[in-house]
Amino acid sequence: MMKIENIGVVFNPGTPDENRALRDVSLDVNRGDFVTVIGSNGAGKTTLYNIIAGTYAPTEGKISIRDIDVTKSPEFRRARYIGRIFQNPLLGTAGKMSLEDNMVICHKKGYKGLSISLNNKLREYFRERLRELDMGLENRLKDNVEQFSGGQRQALTLLMAVLSEPDILLLDEHTAALDPRNAEIVMNLTRSFAERYNLTVMMITHNMGHAIEYGNRLLMMDSGEIVLDIGAQEKSRLTIDQIVQRFRDIKKKELANDQLLLHV
Numbered sequence: 469m470m471k472i473e474n475i476g477v478v479f480n481p482g483t484p485d486e487n488r489a490l491r492d493v494s495l496d497v498n499r500g501d502f503v504t505v506i507g508s509n510g511a512g513k514t515t516l517y518n519i520i521a522g523t524y525a526p527t528e529g530k531i532s533i534r535d536i537d538v539t540k541s542p543e544f545r546r547a548r549y550i551g552r553i554f555q556n557p558l559l560g561t562a563g564k565m566s567l568e569d570n571m572v573i574c575h576k577k578g579y580k581g582l583s584i585s586l587n588n589k590l591r592e593y594f595r596e597r598l599r600e601l602d603m604g605l606e607n608r609l610k611d612n613v614e615q616f617s618g619g620q621r622q623a624l625t626l627l628m629a630v631l632s633e634p635d636i637l638l639l640d641e642h643t644a645a646l647d648p649r650n651a652e653i654v655m656n657l658t659r660s661f662a663e664r665y666n667l668t669v670m671m672i673t674h675n676m677g678h679a680i681e682y683g684n685r686l687l688m689m690d691s692g693e694i695v696l697d698i699g700a701q702e703k704s705r706l707t708i709d710q711i712v713q714r715f716r717d718i719k720k721k722e723l724a725n726d727q728l729l730l731h732v
């Protein structure tokens with residue numbers, strides 16, 4: 469479904485600040501895969517997302533989605549195929565707009581350009597989908613989204629991303645800013661949406677428990693490279709201690725502080 473071939477990214481080339489953020493990264497993601505992505509700060513995880521989403525063009529390499537070469541396609545063109553959810557729960561929805569207007573915008577994205585007018589049938593459809601969140605938001609269509617809690621907004625962002633039918637959903641520590649209870653709710657929704665809609669998901673997390681518990685594949689990044697790629701079978705038996713040990717083996721040194729990887 470998505471093929472990344474020999475991607476390299478160099479920031480500020482030819483200057484004293486030159487920084488190679490990705491080196492020779494290759495990755496094939498199949499439809500329906502749920503890939504968890506871990507790695508210490510500065511490993512290149514967000515840069516990889518930025519390359520997939522088209523925020524930056526890579527310095528080297530090629531990226532294709534559904535066999536279409538999108539390497540040079542700008543971010544706004546790719547946005548209709550790629551859903552992305554950030555850590556900040558305020559980023560995915562427009563706070564000053566009503567819930568129903570937010571839903572219309574994402575619904576339009578799902579319809580890939582056809583104009584949509586808000587009517588009672590569509591409102592009923594929105595209510596039906598909002599019920600899936602089990603947060604009572606189906607009764608608050610006229611409320612501005614800024615009135616909702618961070619957990620409600622992130623759950624809504626997730627639902628809206630799903631409704632726009634992305635080829636791939638990029639989750640960037642999407643529960644890290646939530647309190648534990650809301651983080652759990654949003655993680656459970658993530659899993660149930662991924663299963664129900666057979667989504668293709670990549671999820672960056674610093675929570676090793678989530679990295680193991682969720683998904684069918686685990687990638688570890690370090691110094692701009694994918695240093696571990698663990699498939700479903702091995703992943704199902706993996707423990708947090710084993711991951712930390714694998715990371716230490718790769719670094720070939722005892723980490724002074726495992727927080728470097730765990731960051732929790």
Ligand SMILES: Nc1ncnc2c1ncn2[C@@H]1O[C@H](COP(=O)(O)OP(=O)(O)OP(=O)(O)O)[C@@H](O)[C@H]1O
Pocket residue numbers: 479480487488489507508509510511512513514515516
């Ligand atoms: N726009 C940029 N300009 C210059 N350097 C950048 C830019 N974005 C990222 N980098 C550098 O690229 C490297 C990889 O950063 P990246 O944000 O991808 O890491 P990360 O794995 O997402 O880390 P974290 O877990 O801290 O979010 C780092 O050295 C970072 O400083």
